[in-house]
Amino acid sequence: MSRTRLLSDSSWSRLEPLMPTASAKGGRPFQDHRRVVEAIIWRFRTGSPWRDLPAEFGPWQTAWKRHRRYSGDGTWDKIHAELLSEADSVGKIDWSVSVDSTVNRAHQHSTNLTRDTGGPSNYRNLRREPADHGIGRSRGGLSSKLHQLVDGHGLPLVVLVGPGQAGDAPMFPVLMAHLHVARRGPGRPRSRPDRVRADKAYSSRAIRHHLRSRGIVAVIPEPADQRGHRSRRGSHGGRPVSYDVIDYRHRNVVERGFSDTKQWRGLATRYDKLALTYRGGAVLRAITLWLKQLGDTPRPSHAESA
Template identity: 45%
Template sequence: MRRHELSDAEWELLQPLLPRPSKGRPRADDRRVLNGIVWKLRTGTAWRDVPERYGPWATLHTRFRRWAKDGTFERMLRAAQAQADAAGDIDWLVSIDSSIVRAHQHAAGARKGGEAAKPSRSRGGQALGRSRGGLTTKIHLAVDGLGRPLALSVTGGNTNDCTQFTHVMEAIRVPRPGPGRPRTRPDHLIGDKGYSSKAIRTWLRRRGIPHTIPERADQIANRLRPGSRGGRPPAFDKHIYKQRNVVERCFNRLKTWRGIATRYEKTAESYQAAVTLASLLMWA
């Protein structure tokens, strides 16, 4: 096994989750192609610069784009989560947070029109936001108590965290073996002050999800201003809140992939597929 390639444990997880080839000409070896895709994303190099030992770069790019567009990586992530849940290996103390990623100049200039430009898919173009520092993308992430990704979303870097809260939470769908609906509700949720809003707390209470989210300073001042009529402060357990660091550590692990720490992909679906693949390998 060369540097940046799949280990035997990772391949053992991925192999049964790969889509079966359709009728027709046999496709290139799956492990070699996946090794090339992983090598490219871990190093952050251009597709044309991937070593020839992984086969033609166009084959790698075509396979990656096809699996990104048809949701293959997302289905594989769900299947890996289902296996872990069936073995009782998921800690449902869920933490949610976001992290900003600088976008390289090559990430701009995606073709206008087509599937990728539909508003339902992009939510703000190709998930590129312009700020004082240039183009940025934000990764919104929910992880289990062991710091493994349960659901994720990518938006422009200037997107507020709380606007994506329900989207990320509703994306938590861990299938269960046999009949029954997927599990969507954590035992407890931890979030930082960016998720402290009345709408989010109401959404969580209606679904019976206990949560630990600190109040912002302005919210505390507004509550105290009218005295006793301002109501009681929301419950906050500082010992549970200390466990929020698992989501920060998850971001650190994801950003060891240079192709994730800096965004080079032009389309939002390709960049999200890259993050999904890195998240999938964390379940190995």
Template identity: 55%
Template sequence: MLLVASRFEMLWDEQWLLMIEDLLPARTGGPGRPFSDARAMVEGIICRYRCGVAWRDVPGVFGPWQTIWTWHRRLAREGTWDVVFQRLRAFADATGLIDWSVSIDSTIARAHQHATTITRHTRGWIELHEPGIEPPDHAIGRSRGGWTTKIHRVVDGNGRGLVTLLTAGQAGDSPMFEPLMAHLQVPRQAGGRVRTRPDRVRADKAYSSCAIRTHLRRRRIQAVIPEPADQAGHRKRRGSRGGRPPAFNEVDYPGRNVPEQHT
């Protein structure tokens, strides 16, 4: 195994040995070109995303950047990252590391100038971690910031990513709520049914709608979503027919900004 300086170590030994190593191709010792060290490749990929650098700027201690990119692309196409992600989530849930007070939000990412000449279709959304699916538009659309992609996320109370979906930049937040909740599926290490229901959902005013509140109420999930002023005014104008104001936990609501801190 490749020995690197401690500041370049991206994985715990337990994470590598128990959840990742058996999913990757191994060195066979046969003739031909030397086989790349699998752990160095994975840690190089992690380093690239953690630092937000170009592939060619990945530190050379991990190996040639072209090889690291090839491993990343091949494992993504084969669905290996999906299996690793599922294992990590199952481990976190089994050890009590997941805080099931989840938060939902989105952020905008500007498209690179080279990505703006492709064919675009404005309908639908894609799952970031679903293998083998690459729509023609790559989730690129025009918004105020130009050609952009919108990243929708569900994170737990500690900022751990549970679901990530992509849409074109002009897509709204509210229509993506139910798809995000439908993809919230955390397997259990001991087997049995996957967990799909959080204790509460924190979200901003963009997610305040009768459909979303009804969805959460039906599933017995606490909604920590403020009521916009226009909805409150409409409800008051209707008098008794407008019903009571929705319950809102002001003390718990500040935890909603967790996705913004980790996106």
């Protein structure tokens, strides 16, 4: 595969029909989709500045503007959702999901925007730039967090970006709220996994109640301090927390999934000023991982799925 061919022909044949045909209603049709998409992939894979894109990819401004547009108008999310729907229809999604986050250092080139731009920092609207741009300050310096909900194979189902110092548990309901995999045929989108595996950072009454109320098995250990508080309260502390210790061993798929995500250096270190475009790169990485998972699987028609 040449320097400018980062997607296989089979992957591109699956991706091409999902790309938008025009910039706006009545606008000029997009040109050179494959070259631009591979330019964006090259930039995130190498962590290079946009201006240093090789000439074979065409003007760097085109690649940047196209990625900014696709990140903001939901194009990457729609493609990701379509691939998830296809994967579910052929049984490629393992619905024993895991959740976690990874902290990525923010490069100095990504931190020179003022914190009074963008919208509210609630991270529920994936197409609105948060005021803090998803960058936080902690003991390790300025950083961002990638939060992911992955299937049993470690492939991303939901991708969010938040500041590096923020806790994991508050983002859990946001991740679950964005889990919707459309069915090929009749039926509502699937939003309820069979089980959720998570580490002790996600051990809280609110999360356990949320999962229990939806009939989802919680595979989450209880930290020692919570066990102590419950024990001191006696009968008012509630029943001891139980979980499948053997099944919990499979939680490391999310860690391995982050290793795959960070093969793209532009995600392992944040160079993007906007949380919107940084998350867009992470969603694009998820798209490439699902394309690899689908491989040469024949695409089922809607009639076959029904």
